[in-house]
Amino acid sequence: MSNLARRDTRPEIALRRALHSRGLRYRVQSKVPGNNRRTIDIAFTRVRLAVYVDGCFWHGCPEHHVRPRTNSDWWRWKIERNQARDADTDRELTEAGWEVVRVWEHVSPPNAADLVEGIYRIMARDSPTTG
Template sequence: MADVLTTEQRRLNMSRNKGRNTRPEIKLRSALHAAGLRFRIHRRDLPGSPDIVFPAARIAVFVDGCFWHGCPIHGAKPKTNEEFWASKLARNRLRDHEVGLQLSGLGWHVLRIWEHEVRKDLPSVVTTLHEKIRDISEAARLA
């Protein structure tokens, strides 16, 4: 099936996608706040500017979009300009890996959550985060 948009129209559409404060990110933040968890957002002093940060537990959370980060379940392959997009998405995955290594090297725990997880099972995501925070905080207390 041919793309009905011109290259310029496609470029304009893609450039309008937000990098922060996306719907899944806001939905997750609202649920975390309702569960009594307090956090910071988009800490620019940390590599990758994590979407959600729990400073006391040193947990950095990224809410990864299925398209932009190459979700193995929902990551769609564009049909136009395939070479460009394959390269772009590979660079995104490489950057995600490098940011994770940098944060780990600084003593942070990195959690990556797919946008489809937030959309399909938000309570489970909140429970998992709550448990991680508790486990890491308890381990730090015992150390």
């Protein structure tokens, strides 16, 4: 598991390319405020929008996650722990004034970019710091 990509996954790169082609600029792998052990996949720092691209297997997608039959109790524990960490990260970001968007890896990059761009544009319009 330590050899698996934690960043720059294929779905994450595809979403970043789609966002960049729309003229949106962001930071990659920014630290979660107050928690240097966790990072934000795609961060729009001016409007405080955090975007995560969650893998269907590792984050327990309700549509696609299939728990392995071998050592299934351990895998259940592992996925539940990942989901609890995700919820805790969302809470930390929300308490710090950030909006959090989580997109499943199976969502097409154009659809995910539509969602993120829509939220970003609303936040930028309503934000006094971005004009």
